[in-house]
Amino acid sequence: MMERSLPNRCLLCQQTCLQGRGLCDVCLADGEPGPLCLGCSKPLPAPVPWRCGSCLGKKRWRPLVCAYPYHHPLGYLAGAIKIQRRMSLLSPLCDALAQRLEGLWQLGALPRPDALLAVPMHRRKLVQRGFNHSALIAVALGERLHLPVLNERVIKVRPTRDQHGLNGAERRRNLRGCFQVIPGARMHNLALVDDVVTTGTTFASLAATLRRDGHSVSQYWALASALNTVS
Numbered sequence: 001m002m003e004r005s006l007p008n009r010c011l012l013c014q015q016t017c018l019q020g021r022g023l024c025d026v027c028l029a030d031g032e033p034g035p036l037c038l039g040c041s042k043p044l045p046a047p048v049p050w051r052c053g054s055c056l057g058k059k060r061w062r063p064l065v066c067a068y069p070y071h072h073p074l075g076y077l078a079g080a081i082k083i084q085r086r087m088s089l090l091s092p093l094c095d096a097l098a099q100r101l102e103g104l105w106q107l108g109a110l111p112r113p114d115a116l117l118a119v120p121m122h123r124r125k126l127v128q129r130g131f132n133h134s135a136l137i138a139v140a141l142g143e144r145l146h147l148p149v150l151n152e153r154v155i156k157v158r159p160t161r162d163q164h165g166l167n168g169a170e171r172r173r174n175l176r177g178c179f180q181v182i183p184g185a186r187m188h189n190l191a192l193v194d195d196v197v198t199t200g201t202t203f204a205s206l207a208a209t210l211r212r213d214g215h216s217v218s219q220y221w222a223l224a225s226a227l228n229t230v231s
Ligand SMILES: [Zn+2]
Pocket: 010, 011, 012, 013, 014, 015, 023, 024, 025, 026, 027, 028
């Protein structure tokens, strides 16, 4: 069963919080990590130029926006939506990512995308789990940021192995040909959405599939990123 709402206690400090919100405002404010690298989500000492030293050296890159680094108390909780079905985390974590995005747009660090598209889940997995966490996150972000959500335009046509423990080449092979774009209007300036980005292979693979079919992806969004800690 999907969790409806945890007793209205904050998952971090156990203090009372609003019904349906798994985190209290104090923990959310205390946990705000400040500026993060738009390449790998590593915390930055100062915002400009929005990328850390190692990401600035990369020629081919797409901005990645995350609410938290994964190795951060709130970043770690991003994985609990999928794994522990903690639906009460969806709202506060999506609020945090939406606020970060609005801040970046205001500062001109990043353009607004035209639409959002979540990483799809194979239907067998969807039946097992009962929900696609990434699709729920995309819908929540679309509502908050007033952007269309085009989740139905891509499907996962074959199940894939858990990416955990696979090296880069194995991950790419695992995902090869697993996504399929439903024919229709051209999609431009998309932001791809997932819960946690670990190596970025899933985003890159989905973006490559979309590009092959004439669509364009301009950025990646996730609640948390482990990119700067994964080699
Ligand atoms: Zn709290």
